[in-house]
Amino acid sequence: xxxxxxxxxxxxxxxxxxxxxxxxxxxxxxxxxxxxxxxxxxxxxxxxxxxxxxxxxxxxxxxxxxxxxxxxxxxxxxxxxxxxxxxxxxxxxxxxxxxxxxxxxxxxxxxxxxxxxxxxxxxxxxxxxxxxxxxxxxxxxxxxxxxxxxxxxxxxxxxxxxxxxxxxxxxxxxxxxxxxxxxxxxxxxxxxxxxxxxxxxxxxxxxxxxxxxxxxxxxxxxxxxxxxxxxxxxxxxxxxxxxxxxxxxxxxxxxxxxxxxxxxxxxxxxxxxxxxxxxxxxxxxxxxxxxxxxxxxxxxxxxxxxxxxxxxxxxxxxxxxxxxxxxxxxxxxxxxxxxxxxxxxxxxxxxxxxxxxxxxxxxxxxxxxxxxxxxxxxxxxxxxxxxxxxxxxxxxxxxxxxxxxxxxxxxxxxxxxxxxxxxxxxxxxxxxxxxxxxxxxxxxx
Amino acid sequence: xxxxxxxxxxxxxxxxxxxxxxxxxxxxxxxxxxxxxxxxxxxxxxxxxxxxxxxxxxxxxxxxxxxxxxxxxxxxxxxxxxxxxxxxxxxxxxxxxxxxxxxxxxxxxxxxxxxxxxxxxxxxxxxxxxxxxxxxxxxxxxxxxxxxxxxxxxxxxxxxxxxxxxxxxxxxxxxxxxxxxxxxxxxxxxxxxxxxxxxxxxxxxxxxxxxxxxxxxxxxxxxxxxxxxxx
Numbered sequence: 001x002x003x004x005x006x007x008x009x010x011x012x013x014x015x016x017x018x019x020x021x022x023x024x025x026x027x028x029x030x031x032x033x034x035x036x037x038x039x040x041x042x043x044x045x046x047x048x049x050x051x052x053x054x055x056x057x058x059x060x061x062x063x064x065x066x067x068x069x070x071x072x073x074x075x076x077x078x079x080x081x082x083x084x085x086x087x088x089x090x091x092x093x094x095x096x097x098x099x100x101x102x103x104x105x106x107x108x109x110x111x112x113x114x115x116x117x118x119x120x121x122x123x124x125x126x127x128x129x130x131x132x133x134x135x136x137x138x139x140x141x142x143x144x145x146x147x148x149x150x151x152x153x154x155x156x157x158x159x160x161x162x163x164x165x166x167x168x169x170x171x172x173x174x175x176x177x178x179x180x181x182x183x184x185x186x187x188x189x190x191x192x193x194x195x196x197x198x199x200x201x202x203x204x205x206x207x208x209x210x211x212x213x214x215x216x217x218x219x220x221x222x223x224x225x226x227x228x229x230x231x232x233x234x235x236x237x238x239x240x241x242x243x244x245x246x247x248x249x250x251x252x253x254x255x256x257x258x259x260x261x262x263x264x265x266x267x268x269x270x271x272x273x274x275x276x277x278x279x280x281x282x283x284x285x286x287x288x289x290x291x292x293x294x295x296x297x298x299x300x301x302x303x304x305x306x307x308x309x310x311x312x313x314x315x316x317x318x319x320x321x322x323x324x325x326x327x328x329x330x331x332x333x334x335x336x337x338x339x340x341x342x343x344x345x346x347x348x349x350x351x352x353x354x355x356x357x358x359x360x361x362x363x364x365x366x367x368x369x370x371x372x373x374x375x376x377x378x379x380x381x382x383x384x385x386x387x388x389x390x391x392x393x394x395x396x397x398x399x400x401x402x403x404x405x406x407x408x409x410x411x412x413x414x415x416x417x418x419x420x421x422x423x424x425x426x427x428x429x430x431x432x433x434x435x436x437x438x439x440x441x442x443x444x445x
Numbered sequence: 446x447x448x449x450x451x452x453x454x455x456x457x458x459x460x461x462x463x464x465x466x467x468x469x470x471x472x473x474x475x476x477x478x479x480x481x482x483x484x485x486x487x488x489x490x491x492x493x494x495x496x497x498x499x500x501x502x503x504x505x506x507x508x509x510x511x512x513x514x515x516x517x518x519x520x521x522x523x524x525x526x527x528x529x530x531x532x533x534x535x536x537x538x539x540x541x542x543x544x545x546x547x548x549x550x551x552x553x554x555x556x557x558x559x560x561x562x563x564x565x566x567x568x569x570x571x572x573x574x575x576x577x578x579x580x581x582x583x584x585x586x587x588x589x590x591x592x593x594x595x596x597x598x599x600x601x602x603x604x605x606x607x608x609x610x611x612x613x614x615x616x617x618x619x620x621x622x623x624x625x626x627x628x629x630x631x632x633x634x635x636x637x638x639x640x641x642x643x644x645x646x647x648x649x650x651x652x653x654x655x656x657x658x659x660x661x662x663x664x665x666x667x668x669x670x671x672x673x674x675x676x
Contacts, residue, residue: 280452376624376643378584378603407456414450438449 001258003340006266009256010341013072014043016255021209022065023202024194027380030354031342038065038191041334041358042164044341046073046123047266048333051144051163051184053129053177053362055382056191058168063127064209065191066164070123071212072249074160075242075257078212080221081125084117086140088131094139099151102228113154117225119143120234122160129165129181130174137181145184156231160260169382179301179321186330187355188362190382211253217245266340273336276346281407282399283331283352285431289315289395290323290364292430297443298322301365314398314430315391318370323363330359353396357388364388402427409435472526475519479527482513483548490544498543498574498594506544507577510551521561524552532568546574546592553585554578565589571611576604579621593630596623599640613652615642634659634667 018024018039026034038054038061045052046069054062063085071078086097098119102112118124126132126140143149147161165185168174193199221241224234239260246257258266275283291298292314295305299322311317335351344351361384371387379386399406409425413435416422424436437443490506531545549572553561559582565572571592576585581601593611596604599618609627616635628646635652643660651659651667659667 275452277453277456373607377605378622407453410450410453411456414448414453417446417448417450 001262001265003266003269003343006258006262006269007341007343009258009262010043010047010266012255013069013257014039016253017065017068017072020211021068022061023198024061024192025198027192028354030338031350033342037358038062038189039069041187041189042066042069043073044334044337045164045187046070046162047263047341048186048270048337049160049162049267050186050330050333052165053182053185053188054164054166054191055169055188056166057193060191060193062166062191063125066125066166068209068212070125070162070164072255072257073263074121074123075246075249075259076121076123077214077218077221077245078209079215079218080117080121081123083218083222084121084123085125085127086118088126088128090131090133090136092132092136094151097140098143098149099154099156101152111152112228113151113156114228115149115151115156115231117222119149119156119158120225120231120238122158122162124161124163126163126165128168128174130167130177132175134175134178137175137178141181141184144181159235160263182362183324183326185362186326187334187358188385189358190385214245214248217241217248270333270337270340273339273344274346275332275335275352276348277407278349278403279335279347279352281403281410282349282396283328283356284410285399285406285429286356286392286395287323287328288429288431288434290319290327290360292316292434294430294433294443304367311430315395316430318367320365320367321363323360327359327363331355334359349396353392356392357385360391361385361388364391398429402429406431413439472523475517475523476526476530478517479514479519479523479552480530482510482517483527483531483545485513486510486544486548503543503547503574503577503597507547507551510544510548511555514548514551514555519552519556521556521558524549524556524561525563525565527552528563528565528568528572532565532570543573546572546594547577549575550577550579554580554583560584560586562586563588566608573611576602576623579604581621590627595625596621596642599623601640609646612649614644615640615657616652618642618657 018036022039024036024038026036028035028037028040041052042065054066056062067078067081070076071081097116099113099115102114105112144163147158149156167177221238224237224241227234243259246259249255249257293299293305293316294309294311296303299316299319301321305317309317334355335347338351338355339347366387371383374387375383381389405427409427409432412422412425416424416439424439424441426432433443486506486509489509528549565587566589568589571590573592574594574597575591576596576599578598578600579585579602583602585602586605588607590608591606591610593613594616595606595610595614596618597616599615599621601620603621604623606625610625610629612630613632613635614625614629615623615633615637617638618640619638621640623642625644629644629648631650632652633648634642634654634657637654637657639657641658645662648661654667658665
């Protein structure tokens, strides 16, 4: 399958959902085209096998948008997706989420696991994840991270895997999502209110998602999933049933969706897209500001830097925690996927600047003094995404002012590492000090 | 050992095209031009060291300020630098605060950037009339205190003051939003024709307001919220 064919199918799914199922306004602009962030990042999540956290007010399409993109991209009938979702609530147990002992076999003295649909299907949706108590959130940590599920010494590994989790804003029934779990999400988006006109229109189309149902396929798939054969033996049958559903989508709705082989080809095309030099240098500049601390060597959640530091004007002064290594990984995967979707040969600054706010919004903990100062500004996004967008714009301005110097410093560092006798470049930005440290120089003279 | 800079292998090392000295010199040149423009404004407007803030004098001084700043290629940093330059000069008529505020307003309203941040907390004098006719789409953030008539005649922009303001804030404003994180003085919202003023501290008194809304510590104080009458 050519990249062009893959893109066409991807766009067809985006347009079909946008025109028939998930009505919302575009809220993000890339290369002159406007998209709805929840829908665009939802599809990119399916493409890169990522993890997306969708936040928003109740009833504004957080779960349904995830269901639609998953159903069409992975060719899974909607009814089965409904049956495989995990709801976050205080009484949730590992047996309901992951699997349970096969009681029949257990009576015969044999230990065997009956895996849940949630674990077996490539798409995982956790509804209202922040209603899971903090102690139970760690239950799904490993599965969420790697797609490896363990129960009773048995292990199930998902070859294809992506995850959507929804979260309401804080109310009496919600808990905070623990930082390690939050960090495992690649991106965070908001499913916004579509405005009164579209909202009223949605009222007319309550049964709009019936088109994604296929009871016959759903029954047969359910039968295979409930079958007690080992998981790898069931996979070919699951795939052929999904392909049958794909045919149904093409014939009945006119939407061409990718099969598993095509999805893998799409992914290898995405992985092969390189970053251009500016995108690379800007990402490093941004990461430097999110992890650097002149006083303590790096940002740490339990340490607060002093007022009056020379680097007060940079992001590091306004944040509490340190950027994890998962942030650049998320940024790279989604930026590459976005470049692929737009038909660009390289990841450039615009792709990175579009993805960065959504990849960092949930990961960065701003200092109270900073966020409270900015929370009353006029804005369209929830505060974390708004602050992340502002931060990216601010660092981009700094980068634009000295991009040649930063690239020079990085190029010079390459030559020094290769053994040339040169001195690292100096400059007034954390990135220069980080480069010096990489070259074995001291942070402070 | 891994070379994490491999991606920059092909980058051709270039010497800085614009050395720091040149940047400083060009910045100083821009600030000098701004000072010259301001000098012209003072020459025409401030006779015998007296300047009265009346509707016609404000409008005339602002028009002159726009005229004298037209064609100067300045940015947000230059505006801030100009503020400090103004504060450094001790002699009259530079110390007359009204024309200075109007001149700064003209600079803010016509700069290319949508957001202007002025960190003027360390300035000795207070700037009056700042934010005059701030248009829609512009956001002026002032970190420090302002004098009288802050946001006068606001035309849809957003003025955020991270400090306190003097009297007659938002006077005659037509649209837009003023957010004051500290206290506001007397006659706040005088002759206001629309928009919104939010004061997080206390308001000494409210002026004669036409239209628009005024909030004090999150509570709407104008128009006053009336309770339904008991029958």
